[in-house]
Amino acid sequence: MKCPYCNHPDTRVIDSRPADDGNSIRRRRSCDVCGKRFTTYEKVETIPLIIIKKDNNREQYNRGKIETGILRACYKRPVSAAEIQKCIDRVETKIFSLEEKEIPSSTIGEIVMDELKKLDEVAYVRFASVYREFKDVNTFMDEIKKILDRGNA
Known part of the structure; x- marks a missing residue:
């Protein structure tokens, strides 16, 4: 996952847990270059509606x-x-x-x-x-x- 702050292509996952909706995963990530943290959400890809x-x-x-x-x-x-x-x-x-x-x-x-x-x-x-x-x-x-x-x- 690319860092949204410095655009470095590699980041580390610090924490993963189900999101509040129960249909996605919330991940806390950290950039090894700039050290900033950010959150991403991962959802199951469905058939395009x-x-x-x-x-x-x-x-x-x-x-x-x-x-x-x-x-x-x-x-x-x-x-x-x-x-x-x-x-x-x-x-x-x-x-x-x-x-x-x-x-x-x-x-x-x-x-x-x-x-x-x-x-x-x-x-x-x-x-x-x-x-x-x-x-x-x-x-x-x-x-x-x-x-x-x-x-x-």
């Missing part, structure tokens, strides 16, 4: 896009970074447990909304308003009424 977009274009799965969407939905909400990461991990686990090579983006959107509904209702409504492309205030209010009705049931 292809996402079928609304316009039928296809692109490779990108965890960063899910992360960006959830972070935007949770902006200025009382949700910790750890809770957000766990939410993203759950979404990703559900996606890969489908064991499909190609998945429609609509399926991923529904999985994200299910997880956001459990995490924070305001974040859920924010995400849904963009994802479902609410055209007017009435559509937005219908979604909020569903949440309120569920809470009263």
Whole structure:
């Protein structure tokens, strides 16, 4: 592993342990040249997952896009970074447990909304308003009424 500080090609592993998500290994490394330490994560390489977009274009799965969407939905909400990461991990686990090579983006959107509904209702409504492309205030209010009705049931 190349050192991110001095670009020396050889580094030593000081410590290895399972990462918090249980799906990767966290390694502490040290550079023999500059002496700096850094952390790397090792994940099992999976079959590339292809996402079928609304316009039928296809692109490779990108965890960063899910992360960006959830972070935007949770902006200025009382949700910790750890809770957000766990939410993203759950979404990703559900996606890969489908064991499909190609998945429609609509399926991923529904999985994200299910997880956001459990995490924070305001974040859920924010995400849904963009994802479902609410055209007017009435559509937005219908979604909020569903949440309120569920809470009263």
